[in-house]
Amino acid sequence: MSEPVYAVIAASLRGERMGRTVADWAAARIPAALGAPPPDLIDLAETTLPDDEHLQPGGGRPTALTDRLTRADAYVFITPEYNHSYPAGLKRAIDWHYREWMFKPATIISYGVQGGLLATEHLRGVLAELHVVTTRRVLGLTTPWYDLGPAGYTPPESVTKGLDLALDELAWWTETLHTARRERPYAGR
Template sequence: MTRIGIVVGSTRPGRRGRAVAEWVASVAAQEQPEADFEIVDLADFALPLLDEEQPALFGRYGNAHTVRFAEAVSRYDGFVFVTPEYNHSIPGALKNALDFVYAEWNNKAAGFVGYGLHGATRAVEHLRLILAELRVATVRTQVALSLHHDFTFSAPTEPGAFTPGAHQHQTLSTLLADVVVWSRALQPVREGALA
């Protein structure tokens, strides 16, 4: 069965990413039953700032936290990255996690669910460039959730409950189907890289 990790890209207290990832997992369970989707919350790994002596490209990980994270990433055939936009880019925690390992990301597919004032479109643009260097194939369709339209506000400046618009469901459905198809298509490439 194709395994897809739903990566929660923010570790900030009060983040909205976990609720968004749970929505992604819920829609995936209904619409992609032939694939196994699991939430991969970066907060659960508590990765420090990159502290490996050798570049990840060499695959010689010296720290237990890196080995644990590498094992988790390697289990998946593809990913859906759930990311907010911080200062026109991705959160530092997500960039740090991407830099920790290398081969474990290679030859897999990825899609994006961004959330922010402008749907995290600029963060996703940066993430696409980073993933290209990690040899990850990204799908075209992306979900851009607006803090103004897809979250209710509990105070004037504080987004509350996550309430995605109905149109977001169809976009997410297309994204999930694309990630599953591309993850399967890249399986021979992954197997060839391991041979």
């Protein structure tokens, strides 16, 4: 397998948000933890999607994200928990694409006052519908804003170790599913 392409997706669209800061931290960990090239950092706050009136079952017309999502072999979602789920902007980005996600793995880093794990669980169900395999290991960051410093997000060592374990599992699924997509494409039985 050639070098895998990882995409880190920052889901929050809010002006004052932790998502991009956590995404920067996660993106920096991928080369360190996996020896992989730097990931493609997709910030949904910097992405414009077409109007939903053009959305069709199975996705929509190509968007600014289509090629980037297609190139990615695996995804790391960075999502806050808003009202016990993940943000609407992330749902729109998911819904506008379909085949781009299929048969690829993802891990989820959620955050919030209680770690954002309800957002993770809601997101898993949606990703499963799109044939995305989510890692068992995920990361829930409880009040990460307390770990902000001059260098950005600097979590305790145990949190970084948790991310590294999730990334290690993601790397295994990335290689496994890449091989399966190449050698045994799903025929939709």
